[in-house]
Amino acid sequence: MDWDKLRIFHAVADVGSLTHAGDQLHLSQSAVSRQIRSLEESLNATLFHRHARGLILTEQGELLFDATRAMLKRLDAATARIRDSEEEVFGELRVTTTTGFGTLWLAPRLAKLYEKYPDLKIDLMLEERVLDLPMREADVAIRMKEPSQADLIRKRLMSVHMCLYATPGYLESHGTPEAIEDLHGHRLICQNPSSAQVGAGAMLVNELMTNDIQSILTVNNYFGVLQGVLHNLGIGVLPDYLTRDFPNLVRVLPDVQSVEVPVFLAYPEELRQSKRISAFRDFVQEEIFTYRKLLKEQALSV
Incomplete structure (x- = not known):
């Protein structure tokens, strides 16, 4: 044909x-x-x-x-492997992750990657749907659970918990809840439990809503939840990886949090030798190492 x-x-x-x-x-x-x-x-x-x-x-x-x-x-995969036989890191890299992690953690750090590899072209695809890496819907993924697809190289990056946060201004005006029952008098900002998100977050929100909370604002991604919190609309359910980049957020009810959410990086076995994948993987791992180190220093200084 x-x-x-x-x-x-x-x-x-x-x-x-x-x-x-x-x-x-x-x-x-x-x-x-x-x-x-x-x-x-x-x-x-x-x-x-x-x-x-x-x-x-x-x-x-x-x-x-x-x-x-x-x-x-298949042609794209073959082209990528041929190009990746070169020593230089260049060309398109399609990265998929969740809207929250992509907008709040990954995107703000990409300037460092571009400084090192200015010829890299990153296509950042932010959505809750899990793209098919073996079928080349994306080159590399960062996901909030271990990928189940076969023929993937995967590496656990870190763990995340969903916690409650508010601004000092909000707490000064509305008071700081001392027990989970006190949330009855506050506005809860969260993702709708039925929306696409990590299961741990939905479970925590469902648990919180059993406390007869009168006022609720739901947003379909964590970026929107964060904006609501920063504008003093209430107490938000947010991932704890925000604490370093938004140090003014106050942890509310420190004993209340979701179960652990693992964060994995994955890419197809056929891209094992890809220079672009290696560069991105090493960059993310270095950023997470720095992130953890700064969190420890921050905890020790408190």
């Missing part, structure tokens, strides 16, 4: 338009249309339903699109 025709088909299926696919491929709309028509004739199948507002894949088109998508991912 002609690879050029498959490549053009994939572009059209991806954007749903002959014109837009042509723009991406630097081909005229008529040239793209001819290639699609030729491919359909060779397969004796209709690949698209044609509508005034665009193109929709037929059932046969969906089957072919799944195949070309898998082929392109």
Whole structure:
């Protein structure tokens, strides 16, 4: 089967338009249309339903699109391995992690990585959905539980607990709760227990809500919870990795916390020799070592 025709088909299926696919491929709309028509004739199948507002894949088109998508991912993997045979660290690195960890811990530290490797291009994908690393939806992942997918190299980075925090200003105005029952008179800021998040956080929130808390603000990520806390809206359920970067936060009810949440870094076995992966892994490990060291110094100075 002609690879050029498959490549053009994939572009059209991806954007749903002959014109837009042509723009991406630097081909005229008529040239793209001819290639699609030729491919359909060779397969004796209709690949698209044609509508005034665009193109929709037929059932046969969906089957072919799944195949070309898998082929392109394999080509990306091969390209990455070939490029990573070079000594220099450059090119795109697709990193996936949760919205909270990515915005609050990882992103603020990436300047150091760029200083060392200015030619690195990081695509930071922040979402709670676990991307498929063996299928190259991402190159490397930092996740709040041990990955279950096969053929992954994984390393435990650290542990996290979900705890209660507030600002000094909020506590001065509303008082500091001395027992968990005292939360009844405060606004709780947290993720909705039904939203995508680490199970330990949801369990803690469910436990707290049994105390007949009258006022609650729920946000679908920890960045939003933090903003609510910083603006004195209430007491927030937040991960304890924030304590170093936001030293003014006050731990409320120190005996109340979630069970331990392990943090893992993982990447496909086939990228074991990747210079970009190695550079990112070493950077994260160094930052966590520094983070832990500073936390110990902070604890000793109290």
